[in-house]
Amino acid sequence: MKKSYVIKRILYAVFIFFVVLTLNFFIPRIGVSDPAERYYPPQGAMSEIEYEIIKQYTREQYGFDVSTFQQYIRYLQDLAHFDLGTSLQAGSPKVTELIGQRLPWTLVLSVTTLLISLSIGLLFGTFAAWKRGRWQDTMLLNASTISVALPAFFIALMLSFYLGFELELFPAYTNPNMVGQFDWSWEAIQVVFNNAALPIMSMALGGIVGYSQTTRNSVIAVTNEDFVITARAKGLSHTTVLYKHVLRNAMLPLSTSIGMSISGLIGGAIIIERVFNWQGMGTLFLEANSTSDYPLMMGIMLFLSAFAILANLVTELFYVILDPRVTVGDRR
């Protein structure tokens, strides 16, 4: 019975991906009849004929010389080979190549932030749940409200100012040579984390508060359930009740939250990367935007969507493992 659920979810994920990639195909074609004009907007000094020739060349180069439907087929064929297109940058690098170069850098920020936020958040959250109603709990609630109202990029700017410029503890701007000079040596790694410190701090602050609040709510909700009283009535030790009964059940809604965070892991750092000029996917995307590099932009978008779909799928399947009650056709 579980197996058919898994297969169903996978098929559904594929279906969603299909819809997304179709949308992805059509978005750059919005508002223009001739996509070549998008890729090569008219330049002032050119004559009509010169522009036409260039457009024709662009069309051939990028395959716009065939019908839209044929373009779509080619698009699908490329995707089947994991080809997300070719960037308009000098040297025409493949989109996948560029993503491959920058993705690890974004992951350095995102994954570290997630790990820090989760571990500290779980601890704080359980603590706040334990001290329910007391000042520690109230403080968390206030912190949550404040944290939402203070956007991460603002915190980033303030940190950048105080810790970066004033106190000079960490670099306020990422060292532009950091990527090129990276050679897996211990010094290079230190440089990376030195530069990553402020971005991670900016994101982790909100993350810690967020996970603390979610954990706290989840733990309290579970503690009020009848089976916890049963566990206590059985005379089980305080620790057993906490771990085997309370936390084990509190993890369920929590894992859904974690799953959602993961799906936004890559795209979520765009603004922070911009603040610190960190050479990751976010800045890559912004650069692509400033040069109207549509193949690169749409390639990244598709990648991000695919990642989100995959993350959601994994979370759902993981949830099935965690919660034996989930059966076919269950919608949380």
Add this chain to the structure above:
Amino acid sequence: MTDTVLEVRNLKVAFPAPGGVIRAVEGIDLTTSKGECVALVGESGCGKSVTALSIMKLLRTPPSVSRIDKLQLDGRDLTGLTERDMEHVRGKDMAMIFQDAMTALNPVMTVGKQIDEVYRRHVKLGRKEARKRSVRALELVGVPEARSRADSYPHELSGGMRQRVLIALAFACMPKLIIADEPTTSLDVTIQAQVLDVLRSMQKDHDVSALLITHDLSVVANMADTVYVMYSGKIVERAAALELFTAPRHPYTQGLLASVPKLSDDKQAFVQIPDTVPHPMHKPEGCYFHPRCSHTTDRCRQHMPRLETLEKDRQIRCWHPLHQERAT
């Protein structure tokens, strides 16, 4: 009485709330003896469940506050015990069966594991030994194919089966006292009968003392030896089961008995006790039952009657106890 198992003296429980205090239990006494089944009867909201939780010392101090003069289990004083000490009493010497088996069981743990837990904790058994005992416990309560059923999750079992699991859990270490809080209320009538059978045989066969909490008089008739009737936090009558059913002396008890629809040839109107239970924060002056009682006098309106003890084990809290002809 040397075979007294549970002795509760003057239990009082209150829940402070904005605007006042919820007076849940107002000074009640309870005793049970070995092998005896004592029923605590009352409508919802009269404080029965709170009483049960207090005896197990499961109530937490916020949100509740409680006082008790004496709480003894088989001669052992429980009042001074710390929470940690209580952990060794609960489940082992004294156990509880809860009302709703679906919510009372941990949904992500197999039922077998949940029973194993008790053995591993109190009898210090290893995993295999504990599982053997758990399977035996399940067999005892009539769960078919106990060994494979032990690996089921609570949601995979039927309601009656789940309740049996709860019973098995409670009886696992053969405690001296079992407290059953509305053990059959959430079940279908046919299943109720089965579960009650199991409960009764377990109790009688192993000489376990039981405190049965219910609002269902048919369950009381089936199982109880002695009955305490509770109203709005106070005990209003205590009698042997047969006495209570044939010759109730408190108007409330009489009303309860009368409102049970009877199968008979003459079609009778439904009898109801008028009005509803007093709000636990705003109780009436005098006797709590007087607004609903047909025999009220001025005295009832002004003074709360004391709990008087009549002939052996008969108690009544009323200014005008009823004199009944013994009905058959």
Add this chain to the structure above:
Amino acid sequence: MSSRNVLLQVARRGGSFLSLIKKLWQHPKGRVGLILVGLLVVVAVLAPVLAPYDPYDVTQRAEKGLRPSLEHPLGTTITTGQDIFSMLIYGTRVSLLIGITTGVAIAFLGALMGVMAGYIGGFVDNLIMRIVDVLLVIPTLPLIIVLTGLLGRSYFVIVLVFVLFGWTGLARVIRSLVLVLKNSNYVKAAELAGASRWYIMMKHILPGTSHLIIMNTTLTCAGIMVAEAGLSFLGLGDPTAISWGKMLAEAQGGGALLFGAWWWILAPGAGIFLAVFSFMRIGIVMEEIFNPRMKASSSIYKLFKHLNNDYLDEVFRSMDDEESADPPDGLHPAMSEGGHD
């Protein structure tokens, strides 16, 4: 308390919009929120009156990079010499406008979708939920970046994307509630009486969700304002408008950090904080009002801290039986032993 009961409680119709405002006012935290929001609205509307200078007016520029002083409470920008304090005031307009319009639009769309999905069910429900699933996996920020490139940088595009993608949250929540309301007696009665689907949806179901919609919308507005700040920071909004996010971008780009002009960063940040915080406050208080069980457990703790031991003793003492003189009817005085004293 089961989640179903929680939803039902929230749906219980209790008073009109005005009574809601009154309840908010009575709640101490709610009052603060209301005052702040009111303040912000006043500032936004009366910006030209309140601001000492008009930041849009090129002729009113002063010297660049001035530090805070009496003439310029927050100094002037390093890049253009505009008065920062005035910019702060004018920035309120963008934030509130975007936040509220988006919130209201999402309220309409989300509620409609949620009610349809929940009440009509079947194919409609399926379709709407599939659309939600697709919308949820598309990364909104990159999409907005792309679309502003395609369609031009404007707040219209931003609001459009926010609304098109933002209704999903509300729709889901409303749908859950509608599924519960569907089975309530007054709806069933209306169905039996032959009312049309639309009538039932509009007259019965929708009002039952009104509290949830208002609460959700308030919190949505708060979230939108944060998001808009981020987008303006990236330069995706109207380049001619003054917004707090854009001020932050200008500050960083203009070297505020280098020159230590921290007030240029703090001011718009404080603005964002105030706007978002006040809306959130109201939203949270609304949740407490609609959902009394959710009342902060801290109130129980406070209650306990202030509990007078004497008071408790008195309560417990009052539970004891009286020492009365006469026994009850029909009982010989010698027989009665009584309870406790």
